[in-house]
Amino acid sequence: MRNVLRVLVGLFMFLLLLLLPTTAQAATTPPEKIPLTLELLQERLNSPIQSEGFSTIDLRQLIIDLTNENGEFRDQFYQRLQTQINRSKTPLGLDLSESLIQGEFIASKLGLQTPLSQAALSSLLSPIEQEQLQTDDRFFTKPGEQIPLVTVFRGPLKFPQARFTGIVSFADTLFLQRLEASQTTFIQEVDCSNTRFDRLADFSHATFGRGISFSSSAFFDNANFNQVQFLGVANFTGSTFDSTANFLQTEFAQLANFSRTRWLQTADFREVNWHDRALLNKSHFAKSLLLTNATLEKSTTFRESHFQEPVVLQDVSLLDQVDFSSARFTQGAYLNVAGMTFDSNLAKILGDTGRIGRVFSVSRLQDNEDVLRNLVRNFRNQQQIPDANQLEYTTQQLRRQQLQRYLLGKSRINPFSPSWLLDALHWLGLSLLLLLSEDGTSFGLVFGVGMVAIAFFSLLFWLIDRWRRRYPQPILPTYGETAYMLGTFTVVTVTGIVTIFRTGEQPWLTLLCLGNILLPVPLMLVWRLYQKGRYHNLLDVSYFVEDGSLRQLHLLVGRLPIMPRFSIFRDRYLPILWERRWSWLNYYDFSLNNLLKFGFNDIRLRDEHLPGIITTLAWYQWSLGILYIALLLWTLSRTIPGLNLFIYL
Numbered sequence: 039m040r041n042v043l044r045v046l047v048g049l050f051m052f053l054l055l056l057l058l059p060t061t062a063q064a065a066t067t068p069p070e071k072i073p074l075t076l077e078l079l080q081e082r083l084n085s086p087i088q089s090e091g092f093s094t095i096d097l098r099q100l101i102i103d104l105t106n107e108n109g110e111f112r113d114q115f116y117q118r119l120q121t122q123i124n125r126s127k128t129p130l131g132l133d134l135s136e137s138l139i140q141g142e143f144i145a146s147k148l149g150l151q152t153p154l155s156q157a158a159l160s161s162l163l164s165p166i167e168q169e170q171l172q173t174d175d176r177f178f179t180k181p182g183e184q185i186p187l188v189t190v191f192r193g194p195l196k197f198p199q200a201r202f203t204g205i206v207s208f209a210d211t212l213f214l215q216r217l218e219a220s221q222t223t224f225i226q227e228v229d230c231s232n233t234r235f236d237r238l239a240d241f242s243h244a245t246f247g248r249g250i251s252f253s254s255s256a257f258f259d260n261a262n263f264n265q266v267q268f269l270g271v272a273n274f275t276g277s278t279f280d281s282t283a284n285f286l287q288t289e290f291a292q293l294a295n296f297s298r299t300r301w302l303q304t305a306d307f308r309e310v311n312w313h314d315r316a317l318l319n320k321s322h323f324a325k326s327l328l329l330t331n332a333t334l335e336k337s338t339t340f341r342e343s344h345f346q347e348p349v350v351l352q353d354v355s356l357l358d359q360v361d362f363s364s365a366r367f368t369q370g371a372y373l374n375v376a377g378m379t380f381d382s383n384l385a386k387i388l389g390d391t392g393r394i395g396r397v398f399s400v401s402r403l404q405d406n407e408d409v410l411r412n413l414v415r416n417f418r419n420q421q422q423i424p425d426a427n428q429l430e431y432t433t434q435q436l437r438r439q440q441l442q443r444y445l446l447g448k449s450r451i452n453p454f455s456p457s458w459l460l461d462a463l464h465w466l467g468l469s470l471l472l473l474l475s476e477d478g479t480s481f482g483l484v485f486g487v488g489m490v491a492i493a494f495f496s497l498l499f500w501l502i503d504r505w506r507r508r509y510p511q512p513i514l515p516t517y518g519e520t521a522y523m524l525g526t527f528t529v530v531t532v533t534g535i536v537t538i539f540r541t542g543e544q545p546w547l548t549l550l551c552l553g554n555i556l557l558p559v560p561l562m563l564v565w566r567l568y569q570k571g572r573y574h575n576l577l578d579v580s581y582f583v584e585d586g587s588l589r590q591l592h593l594l595v596g597r598l599p600i601m602p603r604f605s606i607f608r609d610r611y612l613p614i615l616w617e618r619r620w621s622w623l624n625y626y627d628f629s630l631n632n633l634l635k636f637g638f639n640d641i642r643l644r645d646e647h648l649p650g651i652i653t654t655l656a657w658y659q660w661s662l663g664i665l666y667i668a669l670l671l672w673t674l675s676r677t678i679p680g681l682n683l684f685i686y687l
Contacts, residue, residue: 071099071100071101071136071137071138072099072100072101073100073101073103074097074100074101074102074103074115075111076111076114076115076118078100079097079114079115079118079119080118082095082096082097083095083118083119083122086130087133089131089133089194089196090194092129092130092131092193092194092215093126093128093129093130093131093193094130094131094132094133094193094194094196095119095122095123095130095131095132095133096133097132097133097134097137098133098134098135098136098137099135099136099137100134100137100138101137101138101140102115102134102137102138102139102140103140103141104139104140104141104142104143104204105140105141105204106141108141112141116144116147116148119132119148120147120148120149123148123149123150123192123193124150124162127162129192129193129194129214129215130192130193131193131194131195131196131215132148132191132193132194132195132196133196133197134196134197134200135196135197135198135199135200136198136199136200137197137200137201138200138201138203139197139200139201139202139203139204140203140204141203141204142204142205142206142207143202143204143205143206143207144207145189145191145206145207145208145209145211146189146207146209146210146211148189148191149189149190149191149211150162150163150189150190150191150192151187151188151189151190152171152187152188152190153185153186153187153188154171154174154176154177154185154186154187154188155177155185156172156177159171160190163190163192167190167192167214170212170214170236171190171212174212174234176188186210187210188210188211188212189210189211189212190211190212190214191211191212191213191214191215191217192214192215193214193215194215194216194217194218194237195213195215195216195217195218196217196218196219197218197219197222198218198219198220198221198222199220199221199222200219200222200223201222201223201225202222202223202224202225202226202228203225203226204225204226205226205227205228205229206224206226206227206228206229207228207229208228208229208230208233209229209230209231209232209233210231210232210233211230211233211234212233212234212236213233213234213235213236213237213239214236214237215236215237216237216238216239216240216259217235217237217238217239217240218238218240219239219240219241219244220240220241220242220243220244220262221242221243221244222241222244222245223244223245223247224244224245224246224247224248224250225247225248226247226248227248227249227250227251227270228246228248228249228250228251229251230250230251230252230255231251231252231253231254231255231273232253232254232255233252233255233256234255234256234258235255235256235257235258235259235261236258236259237258237259238259238260238262239257239259239260239261239262240262241261241262241263241266242262242263242264242265242266242284243264243265243266244263244266244267245266245267245269246266246267246268246269246270246272247269247270248269248270249270249271249272249273250268250270250271250272250273251273252272252273252274252277253273253274253275253276253277254275254276254277255274255277255278256277256278256280257277257278257279257280257281257283258280258281259280259281260281260282260283260284261279261281261282261283261284262284263283263284263285263288264284264285264286264287264288264306265286265287265288266285266288266289267288267289267291268288268289268290268291268292268294269291269292270291270292271292271293271294271295272290272292272293272294272295273295274294274295274296274299275295275296275297275298275299276297276298276299277296277299277300278299278300278302279299279300279301279302279303279305280302280303281302281303282303282304282306283301283303283304283305283306284306285305285306285307285310286306286307286308286309286310287308287309287310288307288310288311289310289311289313290310290311290312290313290314290316291313291314292313292314293314293315293316293317294312294314294315294316294317295317296316296317296318296321297317297318297319297320297321298319298320298321299318299321299322300321300322300324301321301322301323301324301325301327302324302325303324303325304325304326304327304328305323305325305326305327305328306328307327307328307329307332308328308329308330308331308332309330309331309332310329310332310333311332311333311335312332312333312334312335312336312338313335313336314335314336315336315337315338315339316334316336316337316338316339317338317339318338318339318340318343319339319340319341319342319343320341320342320343321340321343321344322343322344323343323344323345323346323347323349324346324347325346325347326347326348326349326350327345327347327348327349327350328350329349329350329351329352329354330350330351330352330353330354331352331353331354332351332354332355333354333355333357334354334355334356334357334358334360335357335358336357336358337358337359337360337361338358338359338360338361339360339361340360340361340362340365341361341362341363341364341365342363342364342365342366343362343365343366344365344366344368345365345366345367345368345371346368346370346371347370347371348370348371348372348373348374348399349371349372349373349374350374351373351374351375351378352374352375352376352377352378353376353377353378353379354375354377354378354379355378355379355381356378356379356380356381356382356385356386356387357381357382357384357385358382358384358385359384359385359386359387359388360386360387360388361387361388361389362387362388362389362390362394362397363388363389363390364390365389365390367397371397372397372398372399373397373398373399374399374400374401375398375399375400375406375409375413376400376401376405376406376409377405377406377409378409379408379409379412380412380416386416386419386420387413387416388420389422389425391422391424391425392422392424392425393425394417394422394425395417395422395424395425395426395427395428395429396425396428398413398429398432399432400432400436402436402439402440403433403436403437403439403440404440406436407433410429410430410432410433410436413426413429414426414429414430414433417429423676423677423678424479424677427477427478427479427676427677428479430477430479431472431476431477431479434468434471434472434477435472437468438465438468438469438472441461441464441465441468442465444461445458445461445462445465469551470551471669473542473544473547473548473551474487474548474551474552474669475487475669475672475673476542476543478669478672478673478675478676478677479673479676479677480541480542480673480677481673481674481677482537482540482541483537483538483541483542483548484669484670484673485534485537486533486534486535486536486537486538486541486542487534487538487548487552487666488534488633488634488666488670489530489531489533489534489537490530490531490534490535490538490552490556491552491556491629491633491662491666492530492626492629492630492633492634493526493527493530493531493534494531494556494560495556495560495629495632495633495659496523496527496625496626496628496629497523497524497527497625498560498564498655499582499625499628499629499655499656500515500523500622500625501564502564502567502581502652502655503580503581503582503625504519504616506572506577506578507571507572507577513577513578515622518619519619519621519622522619522622523622523625526622526626535549555662559658560655560658563651563654563655563658564651564655566651567649567651567652572649574647574648574649575647576644576646576647579613580613580614580616581643581644581648581652582613582614582624582625582628582641582642582643582644583601583611583612583613583614583641583642583643583644584611584612584614584624584639584640584641584642585610585611585639585640585641589638589639591636591637591638592636592637592640593635593636594631594635594636594637594640595635595667597631597635597640597642598642598660599631599632599642599643599656599657599659599660600642600643600645600653600656601642601643601644601645602645611642611644613644614641624639624641627639627641628641628642629659632656632659632660632662632663633659633662633663633666633667634663634666634667634670635663635667643656
């Protein structure tokens with residue numbers, strides 16, 4: 039008996055194993071589509087299903103033949119559907135999921151047609167629906183203008199995984215509820231121009247085999263176009279996206295025209311492949327534009343576009359030009375180009391000279407040196423020297439930040455080691471270059487720094503030369519000379535400071551740095567000079583002498599601040615005159631000689647009966663002048679194209 043039971047159980051298990059694959063295969067195989075007939079259509083019209091709170095006409099998994107050869111059925115199809123939809127007092131949806139629609143599909147023959155006018159709106163529309171239509175820009179027409187006629191879909195329209203073999207037209211259509219078209223295939227052209235989507239428009243994973251037009255359309259809710267294949271021309275000219283627009287991992291095989299579009303929320307084009315040209319001219323981006331990991335194989339233009347938030351070009355692959363000419367970037371908007379690569383000899387970025395270089399941004403120097411180097415080369419090849427210099431300035435700023443982080447981190451482990459000290463000196467020198475000249479890219483900043491330095495030293499030398507003592511015999515300047523000197527010092531200093539604030543990115547830090555260079559040593563020397571007093575010979579004669587043999591504007595690069603010792607020069611170098619009204623100009627001339635290495639007169643210090651403190655002060659200014667003239671010439675060589683004073687570094 040037990041053996042019989044074992045045999046029966048074994049047979050049962052064997053039959054079960056044979057049936058399981060068949061059952062699983064039957065479960066995974068989609069049901070076959072059946073042709074839609076007028077009888078079946080009427081049956082579905084008479085018995086709508088409930089789907090997500092809406093009564094919906096169920097036309098799923100059908101073959102709907104709307105070709106010219108089946109004209110009688112096509113006419114009845116549109117007539118019966120439109121009658122049913124328009125006659126319904128409540129919004130009625132239409133579900134074409136997984137269906138095959140053959141021939142042209144015309145939305146105007148299905149929806150509710152109504153003029154966009156208060157007096158002519160269809161009575162079938164509820165007050166809420168009428169309010170929705172009144173928000174349309176076309177609702178208010180001027181006298182004499184033709185009232186537009188639109189098609190209204192009051193209920194949701196669904197056709198995910200459907201296949202349309204003919205032309206599809208949703209032109210001049212208003213979708214008051216959501217439109218679902220995920221994984222849908224459109225073989226021929228699709229016209230959605232002048233269409234309005236009040237709710238979600240989902241075209242994710244869809245395929246457009248020919249041209250698609252969304253020109254002058256409006257998306258008031260999320261627009262999902264992620265992983266869509268646009269095999270033909272994609273036309274979104276003049277469209278408005280009030281909510282998030284998602285084009286993640288989309289393929290544009292041909293021209294993609296987004297000119298004059300408005301993006302009020304984030305525009306997501308991450309990982310998009312643009313195989314042909316992309317036009318985004320005269321567009322407005324109120325939020326971020328995301329192009330992370332996108333591939334731009336042909337030219338992309340953003341001419342005259344307006345950006346209010348960052349444009350993320352991180353890890354973008356460029357194979358052709360990207361044009362930002364005449365584009366506007368508001369405060370806080372920039373181009374994040376971290377990881378961007380130039381993968382072709384044609385790859386380049388265009389923009390307005392002197393402006394485009396200021397909107398590039400990377401968060402750190404590490405992993406982005408090649409990016410910045412390519413951008414610098416890009417603008418140098420286009421003779422846009424200010425933009426190339428701005429990017430080099432950005433590079434050095436990031437390098438300084440990197441050094442600073444390194445120094446702070448290393449100081450905790452091994453402070454004041456030889457390598458740490460070298461890096462600290464590198465950081466200090468780089469900081470000075472950035473604050474005083476923006477790494478040799480701002481002539482205006484260098485000029486402003488020079489004006490402040492010249493005015494300061496001129497006043498200082500005038501003070502120690504003219505303000506000798508008050509008792510017993512006063513050796514002091516006249517009131518008029520004092521007024522002239524203080525007045526010109528104020529004018530030159532204020533002009534220099536204004537120039538620094540207009541041209542520098544960190545003017546307060548620049549002034550602080552300049553103050554640390556100009557003030558401590560000279561003021562300490564002057565304080566010591568007046569503390570000790572002066573009791574030497576020739577006390578009533580100026581410390582400064584001038585070459586009386588000539589008066590001309592000349593370069594004095596090799597000149598030293600002390601007159602030659604040889605006695606024959608004493609006949610040429612005479613003390614400057616104090617009693618002249620213009621004598622205060624000599625101190626500016628002396629500072630020009632020391633700092634800029636040119637002047638109208640060769641003015642130097644005398645070599646006898648001269649306090650050592652004054653000599654030290656003159657040599658200090660002369661040493662600063664060597665550094666300043668080198669900085670000035672280096673800056674000129676980097677800011678003036680073709681000026682070969684120095685080789686570009």
